[in-house]
Amino acid sequence: MKILIITPYVGANYGGIAKVVQDIAIALGSQGFNIDLITTNANDAQKLDVVFNHWLDQGKYRIRYFDSWNKHDFILSLSLITWLFKNINNYDIIHTHTIFSPLILITQWLCQRKKIPYLVTPHGMLEPWALSYKSWKKNFYYNIFEKKALQKASLIQVIANLEADHVQSLGFKHYVIIPNGIDHNEFAFLSDPESFYQQFPQTRHKTLILFLGRIDPKKGLDLLAPAFARVHSQFPETHLVVAGPDNIGFLSTVERFFAEAKCLNAVTFTGMLTGKLKYAALAAASLYIAPSYSEGFSMSVLEGMASGLSCIITTGCNFPEAAxxxxxxxVEPMADAIADALNYCLSHPQEAKAMGNRAREFILNNYTWEKSAKKLIDVYKFLLIKNSCQNPSVNFSEKA
Structure with a gap:
């Protein structure tokens, strides 16, 4: 079985989706399947410095980059589309990641034309908040293009039970739930925080609260500012670390949130952290906070929990199983609720530590890429059988 994964980007500036796609490619390849990944050199305002139009061996999978034009996450690549026209018939299954993307839409149209089964992973982009943000553009695109492509998909992969409910409310019954995961090996041992302290010395000897994610309106930083201000007034040793890329020029607005809340001097903006420095930040932190209005299934939440941190997340993170x-x-995405939860953890450190220990065990036992890859392989096999039988009565909607 040959599987082609396509995503408009793998640049780290686009956040968790880029990492998810590469991690699942590794996990699928580790199961012995032929995995090819095609993408572009887009990386928001920057470009990836990569070789174009050649297969690059990544160990467990191959990746092929194409030159692109992009404005933020609107990405076009004529060379990628040309390659698809010539080569799509070489694959048994096409797995597309993200929606509201012309590249993905063209891929799905080709799959329909060539009668190749395709699986769609929207990564939370059909969540109510996500659809309502810049809704005038999304409603037009969704009703004219996206809805039909989703209807004709072989299956929609959702990554959380609540996301499945929202997808079903839009009229889609052909879905399967397979969550994101973490690489067990990356969290087998907790990192040393020293390299983080050396790079950000103002955080040393502080009780660190870590936000790990893109600086974006949906992430709830407008809620975190007044919540942290209230917490910092009661616990002056606390310090907030906001670690993530500023994709859309939202940083100045976020800094204003904290300035107006009169706690900006107790906040460090690190920019995006990757590799050892990210794991050092997780090791240095005492608490993890995700105040989001909307998520698909946050990778950084999984990483915070796998690191044994006491985690406070909102209902918008789609993870009631953690509770x-x-x-x-x-908690609800409201400033007072976030502040109350932070205060509780800081006031009850032993209980918070015990919750962090439970979180680590919960994630390592239930949310790994190995488990997710095995479920995906079952889906791929099912789609091949269904496609060969052309049996429209077959239904794979389930909570996996």
Whole structure:
């Protein structure tokens, strides 16, 4: 079985989706399948310095980059489309990542024309908040183009139970739930925080609260500012670390949120952290906070929990299972609720530590890429059988 994964970007400036796509390619390749990944050199305002139009061996999969034009996450690549026209018939399954993308739409149209099964992973882009943000553009695109492509997809992969409910409310019944995961090996041992302290010395000897994600309106930083201000007044040793890229020029607005809340001097903006420095930041932190209005299924939440941190996340993070397992505090996306949860953890450090230990065990036992890859392989096999039988009565909608 030959599987082609396509995503408009793998540049780290686009956040978690870029990492998810590469991690799942590794996990699928580790199961012995032929995995090819095609993408572009887009990386928001920058470009990836890569070789074009050649297969690059990544160990468990191959990747091929194409030159592109982009404005933020609107990405076009004539060379990628040309390659698809010539080569799409070489694959048994096409797996597309993200929606609201012309490159993805053209890929899906080709799959329909060539009768190749395709799986769509929207990564939370069909969530109510996501659809309402810049809705005038999205409504037009969705109703004219996206809805039909989703209807004709072989399956829609959603990554959380709540996302499945939202997808179903839009009229789509052909879905399967396969969550994101983490690489167990990356979290087998906790990192040393020293390299983080050396690069950001103002954080040393502080009780660090870590936000790890893009600086974006949906991330709830407007809620975190007044919440942290209230917490910092009661716990002056606390310090907030905001770690993530500023894709859309939103940083100055976020800095204003904290300035107006009169706590900007207790906040460090690190920019995007990757590799050892990111793991050092996780090791240095005492608490992890995700105040988001909307998520698909946040990779950084999984990383925070796998690091054994006490995690406070909102209902917008689509992870009620963490509350059921008593592995995180889940609150409504409101400043007072976030502040109350932070205060509780800071006031009850032993209970917070125990919750962090439960979180680490919960993630490592249930949310790994190996588990997700095995479920995806079952889906791919099912789609091949269904396509060969052309049996429209077959249904794979389930909570996997």
């Amino acid at each position: 059921t397992a008593k592995a995180a505090l889940i």
